[in-house]
Amino acid sequence: MAIDPNFEANRDVAEQHEGHRVWGPVDEPEQLGIHGTHVAVDFDICIADGACLEDCPVDVFEWTDTPGHPESDIKADPINETQCIDCMLCVDVCPVDAIDVDPGRAGRL
Amino acid sequence: MNAGVRSEAASKKMSTDIRFTDFKSDKQPTWCPGCGDFGTMNGMMKALANTGNDPDNTFVVAGIGCSGKIGTYMHSYALHGIHGRALPVGIGAKLANPNLEVMVAGGDGDGYSIGAGHFIHAVRRNVDMTYIVMDNRIYGLTKGQASPTSREDFETSTTPEGPKQPPVNPLALALAAGGTFIAQSFSSDSQRHTEIVQKAVEHDGFGFVNVYSPCVTFNDVDTYDYFRDTIVDLAEADHDPTAYDDAADAIMDGDKEYQGVLYQDEHSVAYEEREGLSENMAVIPDRAPDNATDLVREFY
Ligand SMILES: Cc1ncc(C[n+]2csc(CCOP(=O)(O)OP(=O)(O)O)c2C)c(N)n1
Ligand code: SF4
Ligand code: SF4
Ligand SMILES: [Mg+2]
Numbered sequence: 001m002a003i004d005p006n007f008e009a010n011r012d013v014a015e016q017h018e019g020h021r022v023w024g025p026v027d028e029p030e031q032l033g034i035h036g037t038h039v040a041v042d043f044d045i046c047i048a049d050g051a052c053l054e055d056c057p058v059d060v061f062e063w064t065d066t067p068g069h070p071e072s073d074i075k076a077d078p079i080n081e082t083q084c085i086d087c088m089l090c091v092d093v094c095p096v097d098a099i100d101v102d103p104g105r106a107g108r109l
Numbered sequence: 110m111n112a113g114v115r116s117e118a119a120s121k122k123m124s125t126d127i128r129f130t131d132f133k134s135d136k137q138p139t140w141c142p143g144c145g146d147f148g149t150m151n152g153m154m155k156a157l158a159n160t161g162n163d164p165d166n167t168f169v170v171a172g173i174g175c176s177g178k179i180g181t182y183m184h185s186y187a188l189h190g191i192h193g194r195a196l197p198v199g200i201g202a203k204l205a206n207p208n209l210e211v212m213v214a215g216g217d218g219d220g221y222s223i224g225a226g227h228f229i230h231a232v233r234r235n236v237d238m239t240y241i242v243m244d245n246r247i248y249g250l251t252k253g254q255a256s257p258t259s260r261e262d263f264e265t266s267t268t269p270e271g272p273k274q275p276p277v278n279p280l281a282l283a284l285a286a287g288g289t290f291i292a293q294s295f296s297s298d299s300q301r302h303t304e305i306v307q308k309a310v311e312h313d314g315f316g317f318v319n320v321y322s323p324c325v326t327f328n329d330v331d332t333y334d335y336f337r338d339t340i341v342d343l344a345e346a347d348h349d350p351t352a353y354d355d356a357a358d359a360i361m362d363g364d365k366e367y368q369g370v371l372y373q374d375e376h377s378v379a380y381e382e383r384e385g386l387s388e389n390m391a392v393i394p395d396r397a398p399d400n401a402t403d404l405v406r407e408f409y
Contacts, residue, residue, distance in 0.1 A: 086151075089142040089143030091142065107128070
């Protein structure tokens with residue numbers, strides 16, 4: 001399963017986290033939703049591979065602890081999504097298609 | 110993406126609240142994921158927005174190469190020129206209409222091999238415009254041949270044992286040609302890159318910035334990691350760009366990868382100012398002339 005690129009239409013904002021939105025449903029610790037809007041990471045798909053953290057040229061991602069989540073207990077959190085330059089590298093390298101980047105969603109924090 | 114709607118909203122805005130995203134076109138870049146050109150373009154758009162420009166007064170002239178696609182991805186007036194010859198088009202446009210903000214962009218091949226002649230003469234004419242070279246030390250578009258900035262031992266399809274000649278130092282070329290603003294930045298350091306390009310835009314004369322923009326597909330030596338590890342930021346090195354001798358020392362020091370404004374002539378007067386060319390010579394009619402179709406046909 002890949003991240004739903006139409007999450008804005010299909011989900012509601014559940015909360016804010018580190019300056020970005022979290023798109024629900026959220027039911028911690030098993031269900032965490034999608035973090036970020038311009039750079040969106042589906043925490044329920046993320047397996048903490050780390051390629052995006054390593055490769056993003058402008059360091060958009062940082063690890064955040066998510067103990068008790070079935071896929072992984074850390075997640076790549078797009079805490080600097082306003083820095084994103086839309087190079088699509090993270091989308092390309094993510095082995096589980098957990099990331100969607102759309103400059104059309106930029107500015108909607 | 111929703112760029113059509115966005116640009117309509119943009120046109121309703123006053124030019125004072127132009128955002129850098131207003132300079133994005135609705136075309137999705139075909140650059141490889143991770144290409145340095147993304148960051149280079151991003152900083153250019155931010156610098157234009159920060160200096161109070163808007164797409165309506167901005168003219169981007171692009172060369173040929175992966176870098177040359179930038180005119181399509183930015184929302185402004187633009188012209189995708191011929192290889193190596195973007196600069197004279199930019200100069201002509203600026204002299205015809207000095208109210209335009211002119212930004213010329215191209216690759217290291219475009220600017221320093223086929224376009225090297227135009228480069229030095231554009232530098233010495235000192236027209237008030239900005240020239241961005243997206244330097245990835247390779248010919249990207251044509252799939253990986255050595256460029257003038259490639260390392261001496263960089264093996265490529267055309268140089269199986271490396272070019273066996275030292276790379277050109279574009280900053281030194283600019284200094285020797287009488288450059289009044291000579292800078293270098295790194296596409297991945299968004300903030301500094303934006304600041305540096307912004308200074309080039311604000312400079313009264315020819316603002317030249319060589320931007321390290323890594324090619325992630327054909328250059329495995331001049332990588333993001335390489336630049337991150339080696340870059341020396343002049344902002345932290347107590348460098349005075351207005352002191353010519355210090356600038357010349359830094360520029361001639363071929364061993365260091367500097368980021369920052371290496372040289373700026375504070376007393377620079379742009380060519381058009383010196384020559385009293387302040388009038389807009391470009392008369393833009395309200396409607397196309399009646400014989401426009403015939404005129405266009407002449408070129409087919
Ligand atoms: C007159 C002419 N000669 C050669 C070419 C082939 N050509 C296209 S792009 C290019 C070099 C591109 O290198 P660079 O300017 O560094 O741009 P990059 O693709 O690396 O951004 C060449 C030689 C051309 N298009 N036109
Ligand atoms: S698209 Fe590029 S800049 Fe944006 S988060 Fe992904 S890797 Fe980073
Ligand atoms: S080939 Fe190199 S320069 Fe061209 S788009 Fe790909 S990464 Fe960028
Ligand atoms: Mg190149």
